[in-house]
Amino acid sequence: MPLIFNICLALLFSSVLNANIQLIKKENSDSNTTLLVIGGIHGNEPGGYFAASILATHYTVTSKNLWIIPNLNKESIMANKRGIHGDMNRKFSHIKKDDKDREIIKEVKKIILSKKVSLVLNLHDGHGFYRKQNQGSIFNPNAWGQTCVIDQCQLQQKQLFGDLNTIAETVKNNINKKLLKKHHSFNVKNTNTKYEDEAMQLSLTYFAVTNDKPAFAIETSKNLSSLSQKVFYQLLAIEEYMKIMGISYKRDFALNAAQITNIIKNYGTLVINHNILLNLNDIKNSLSYIPIKSKSNEFYFSHPLGDVKRKKGRYLIYIWE
Ligand SMILES: [Zn+2]
Structure with a gap:
């Protein structure tokens, strides 16, 4: 007989406690060229991980390959904190043996170094609006928002x-043709990491470029x-990076803020143990108790950011508001 557990709905972010990485592959057999998109390295930067999640669920890739990690730092996303075990983007040069992010870092490094991966994007939401000249506390050279970030102009090895600089400039110029507001304009920010930025030497993109993998950060504000x-x-x-790489894609919505708002509001469905289907959009109205096993339950969310966490004999379903 199945046991009855109370399923409590919490309008928070998703998480699981194990360290494995969710890697979604959209592949074609025509080429090995592969874009790797990484969302959620910082748990309080939802622009990045919702974009990666929408990329995973609303895009079809019709030539070449797209790999997506929608929520690299799952536990921090749930807590809506930059990094509950410290800044994950400062652990790529060396990491302590007892660091709680150690397994994730090891796994994501392996994915970045996969032979197939041709270009890496690390998604962030940064402070302010980057400007080369100081124009106050929001618009200034120390801001990160609305930038294509590079660690250096070129990779050492010609490939x-x-x-990197020409690619970032092209992406920036094309984004600036489609701005929602004039002050949202993008810039290229070169951190010149090797010579000028010790903190960035510990980052994911610098790990990639020093291993001859082209890598960029995208920072929205x-x-x-x-x-x-x-x-x-x-x-x-x-999309601009995909165009440069010759990756063909289709999306099932028009790229504008209104349609994105509707997509974000859709929590999707949850299937429990292959037989119970819950529509998470009206779960509050539909039930409070559902039959579930005492252990080895399987939860399948249609949404990459959906998750379940067991706490004191209850299962908490984490979705967002
Ligand atoms: Zn960040």
């Missing part, structure tokens, strides 16, 4: 997509007025 605007610019940028 495909190794001209935390100061944009809505999550859908952040997701809009993330997706705009990702």
